[in-house]
Amino acid sequence: MYWEIEIVLFVFLITTALISLFVKDLLAAVVTLNAFSFISALMYVVMGAIDVGFTEAVVGAGVSGIFFVVLIFQTSRRSSD
Amino acid sequence: MKITNWLLLISFGALLVYASFGLPNRGDVSANMHREKSLAGSPGASSYYIRNAYRDAETPNMVTVILADYRGYDTLGEETVILTAGLICYLILRKKRTKLDGKKT
Amino acid sequence: MLKYKFNPIILLVSRVVSPFIMIFALYVIFHGHYSPGGGFQGGTMFAAALLLIRLAAGFDIAQLQFKKILGTPLGSVGVLIYFGTGFLAMLSGGEFLNYHFLPFAGFKADELRSLGILMVEIGVGLAVLAILVAIYDDLLEGYPHD
Numbered sequence: 183m184y185w186e187i188e189i190v191l192f193v194f195l196i197t198t199a200l201i202s203l204f205v206k207d208l209l210a211a212v213v214t215l216n217a218f219s220f221i222s223a224l225m226y227v228v229m230g231a232i233d234v235g236f237t238e239a240v241v242g243a244g245v246s247g248i249f250f251v252v253l254i255f256q257t258s259r260r261s262s263d
Numbered sequence: 264m265k266i267t268n269w270l271l272l273i274s275f276g277a278l279l280v281y282a283s284f285g286l287p288n289r290g291d292v293s294a295n296m297h298r299e300k301s302l303a304g305s306p307g308a309s310s311y312y313i314r315n316a317y318r319d320a321e322t323p324n325m326v327t328v329i330l331a332d333y334r335g336y337d338t339l340g341e342e343t344v345i346l347t348a349g350l351i352c353y354l355i356l357r358k359k360r361t362k363l364d365g366k367k368t
Numbered sequence: 369m370l371k372y373k374f375n376p377i378i379l380l381v382s383r384v385v386s387p388f389i390m391i392f393a394l395y396v397i398f399h400g401h402y403s404p405g406g407g408f409q410g411g412t413m414f415a416a417a418l419l420l421i422r423l424a425a426g427f428d429i430a431q432l433q434f435k436k437i438l439g440t441p442l443g444s445v446g447v448l449i450y451f452g453t454g455f456l457a458m459l460s461g462g463e464f465l466n467y468h469f470l471p472f473a474g475f476k477a478d479e480l481r482s483l484g485i486l487m488v489e490i491g492v493g494l495a496v497l498a499i500l501v502a503i504y505d506d507l508l509e510g511y512p513h514d
Contacts, residue, residue: 229289232404233326240412245500248419252507321478322401322485330406331485335465338488339450341408342495346447349499353440356506 184228191228195221212250219243375424382424389417397493401482407492414493415500422501427508439502446495453487 198221202214219242226235287294295302299310316328330338396403397410422430454465462469467484468477475483 233406233409236404236409237412240409240416244416245412245419248416248423249504249507252504256507319478320481320485322482324401324403326404327400327406327485327489331488332467332481335454335488338492339454339465342447342450342492345496345499346443349440349443349502352503352506356509 187228188225191221191225195225208254209251212247212254215250216243216247219246378424382420386417386420389420390414393417397489398486400489401485407489408496410489411493411496412500414497418497418501419504422504434501436505439498439505442498443495443502446491446493446498449491449494450488453484453491457484 195218198214198218202211202218205211205214220239223235223239223243226232226238291297296307297309298307301307312325312329312333316325317323320328320332322328393410393413395410396405396413397407400406400410418430418434421433453467453470456471457466457469458464460469460471467481470480470484472480472483
């Protein structure tokens, strides 16, 4: 029914997942992971599970991003590559 | 070695795609889980929930009734898991920890 | 290392935005009977509003809003509200978590079930809110902040 929207969302989903896997900077990886979570929330909404999409948007794109950023700022990279 | 990894990955992906063809379509009315009675003849749960959720709990949102009323034990276990996660973070990450000989570090 | 630098634009924007997020979180919790949402989502949004102030204004100023020592006890209170609703129904003759037997006079059976769902959602929201803020405070523990 909404297959055009779903194809666009799938393309963005795979793109953000690959970027967050292969990028070198950890902060950029966290931001693209948040984008991945938000796009998966949009896909849940398109499929009709609004409650699951709401939970995914709030938890995955909101709070876990804050936790990841705080953890990255508190650890230091020892090797200089 | 790398070729073996890629071959394993591609064959596993092809297996997953092949297995997904056996699933019912999304929103299929005649799928097994949406039937009134299951294959063994027992009445299905989903049709009961859809029919009786508003009459039982005076609440239009069906998901809330299922999560908090019909399946209350599941939400209770979820709460206990979250409380346990918070307590473990408090116990591991707190500042003053005593060594084995009892001195504060 | 997380160094706090005073930035008036970020502080002003988060001070303006944070109360609206709180109001919407309370709406999501208390309107969960009629629209998508519920205790978990509302509690997480409330925790996100508190964490926004904590990130923008620094750790010491945010203690005026939500004290660090309050985290784990409030989470326990939230879980106890859930358990208490179950035991309240059990003490007045029903099964555990059977809201039909809640001892409130003047309600019919379906309204009683609706009230029980509301009590449970408040407990869930309080627990999730307090424990997410407590996890953030524990992550910052032991490091020099500000």
